[in-house]
Amino acid sequence: MNVTTHQRPGVYSAYDASTIVSGSGGGRLVGLAAVNTVATAGEVQTITSYEKAVAVFGSDGDEDMAELIRLALKNGAGGVKAVAVANEEGYDAAFALLEQEEDLAVVLCGSTDQSVQQKLRDSAVTAAENRRERLCVVAGAAGEDEEALIARAEALNSERVVLVAPAGLDRDGEAISGLGVAAAVAGVLAGESDPAIPLGGAELKGLYGLEQRYDDNALDLLILGGVTPVESVSGIVSVVRGVTTRTKTGEVQDATWRDLATIRVVDDVIPSLRTALRTKFARAKNTAQSRSAIRAQVVLELENKLKQEIITGYEGVEVSADTQDPTRCLVDFSFTVAHGINQIWLTAHITV
Numbered sequence: 001m002n003v004t005t006h007q008r009p010g011v012y013s014a015y016d017a018s019t020i021v022s023g024s025g026g027g028r029l030v031g032l033a034a035v036n037t038v039a040t041a042g043e044v045q046t047i048t049s050y051e052k053a054v055a056v057f058g059s060d061g062d063e064d065m066a067e068l069i070r071l072a073l074k075n076g077a078g079g080v081k082a083v084a085v086a087n088e089e090g091y092d093a094a095f096a097l098l099e100q101e102e103d104l105a106v107v108l109c110g111s112t113d114q115s116v117q118q119k120l121r122d123s124a125v126t127a128a129e130n131r132r133e134r135l136c137v138v139a140g141a142a143g144e145d146e147e148a149l150i151a152r153a154e155a156l157n158s159e160r161v162v163l164v165a166p167a168g169l170d171r172d173g174e175a176i177s178g179l180g181v182a183a184a185v186a187g188v189l190a191g192e193s194d195p196a197i198p199l200g201g202a203e204l205k206g207l208y209g210l211e212q213r214y215d216d217n218a219l220d221l222l223i224l225g226g227v228t229p230v231e232s233v234s235g236i237v238s239v240v241r242g243v244t245t246r247t248k249t250g251e252v253q254d255a256t257w258r259d260l261a262t263i264r265v266v267d268d269v270i271p272s273l274r275t276a277l278r279t280k281f282a283r284a285k286n287t288a289q290s291r292s293a294i295r296a297q298v299v300l301e302l303e304n305k306l307k308q309e310i311i312t313g314y315e316g317v318e319v320s321a322d323t324q325d326p327t328r329c330l331v332d333f334s335f336t337v338a339h340g341i342n343q344i345w346l347t348a349h350i351t352v
Contacts, residue, residue: 027078027191029103031134032183033094033120034065034110036084044097048079057084062170062208063179068110071183074206076191077106091116095123104134106186112141112177114152117161124160131274133267135160137186139178142167142211146218150225157226159246159257162189164228164239169209180207181230185239195264196310198340199242204230207237226258241342265337269305276301277331286321286329295319298331311335 029046038058039045047053053069061067069080081101083094091109098107104127109120117138124136138161140149153163164185167178184204192202210232214222219240222229226245230237242260247253257263276297284290295317302314314335322328 027076027187028105029101030072030077030080030183030186030190031098031101031104031107032065032068032072032080032082032110033085033091033098033108034068034082035087035090036065037086039065039084041084041086041090042093042097043083044101045082045084046079047073047082049073053080053082057082062176063110065110068108068179068183071180071206072108072187072190075184075187075204077187078190088113088116091119095119099123099127099130099132102132104132105190107134107136108179108182108186109136109138110179112139112179114155117152117156121156121158121161125158128160128267131271133271135162135189135263135267137162137164137182137189139164139182140167141177142175146214146221146225146227149222149227153226153245154247156245157248159244159263161245162228162242162260163226163245164230165222166214166230167211168207169211171208173209175211181210181237184237185228185230188239189264194308194310195268196261196338196340198342199228199239199260200340200342202239202242204237204239210237228260259339261340262337265310268310269302269335272305273298273301286327291319291321291329294329294331298333302333302335305335309338312338 036057039056045056047056047069050066050070050073053066057065059066065082065084069082072080081098081104083097085091085094098104107120107124109116120136120138124134127134140152149165156163162185164178164181168176168180170176184207188202188204210230213231214229219229223241223243226243226247228242229240231240243258244260244263246257277294280297281294298317305311314333317333320330322330
């Protein structure tokens with residue numbers, strides 16, 4: 001930035017511009033593991049701007065770590081906790097590191113290899129079992145057809161995995177994998193504060209285009225097969241409908257977890273209750289009075305979720321002492337998940 005100097009007295013000015021992309025203040029964090037030869041492998045780096053991503057990981061293509069971070073931040077993530085891996089064999093250790101992070105909403109990997117994505121799924125499931133609930137978003141390779149995508153979803157088959165398609169385009173309009181699309185979807189999920197709002201219709205910013213557009217028949221097959229389709233209309237890229245890859249329980253077809261909002265609501269309600277009870281009853285006695293207070297707190301939390309339209313109802317809140325362990329308090333309840341509107345059907349009765 002240069003200021004032209006003259007001899008006339010006065011006030012002179014100059015300006016410059018840059019394309020700063022930084023994290024959303026209200027968004028949660030995204031975890032990312034990807035092959036990178038610039039940064040030290042095996043270290044968790046917290047990145048909140050694209051400039052820092054380039055400084056730490058370099059910039060050498062449309063699917064590098066900096067680009068995936070840019071897309072996650074641009075679409076709503078508050079920041080990205082990124083781990084560089086030296087090669088494909090380094091993903092196990094990177095996923096193990098991300099498992100220990102407490103505040104991740106979504107995790108990504110920089111690979112379309114199915115075996116790596118299955119390891120990411122297993123890591124997300126393990127983290128959730130240890131009270132660190134998160135989703136993971138994965139993508140297919142360039143040129144992957146509907147049949148191959150549905151087979152990939154079936155191999156993943158988890159309510160914690162979102163498989164997006166189709167693949168994207170680079171700056172020159174050439175087909176690349178769907179990793180950038182996955183990063184954009186992860187950013188939207190991390191930035192969304194209401195888990196019951198459907199993902200369908202969410203705009204994905206910063207993408208250069210999509211490899212193809214599916215017709216209605218293809219969309220039906222993909223959605224029923226556990227694939228979240230994305231489309232571009234009039235230059236705006238958006239999600240058609242958000243679903244998980246969980247289409248089966250055992251060998252039986254099961255649509256219970258297909259809608260993405262279901263697991264998102266569960267991951268909102270259960271941790272909220274855990275946090276409230278841990279905060280208020282850290283050193284409580286297992287007495288009738290304490291159990292009554294615990295029940296009241298659970299009802300209060302569920303009422304708040306009901307008012308926020310995250311759930312549509314609850315019942316059967318019961319608190320009791322465990323007959324096998326006098327130090328354990330059992331809390332039992334049920335609730336109904338709020339679902340978003342994916343379709344509106346109009347029926348017109350016309351009199352002529």
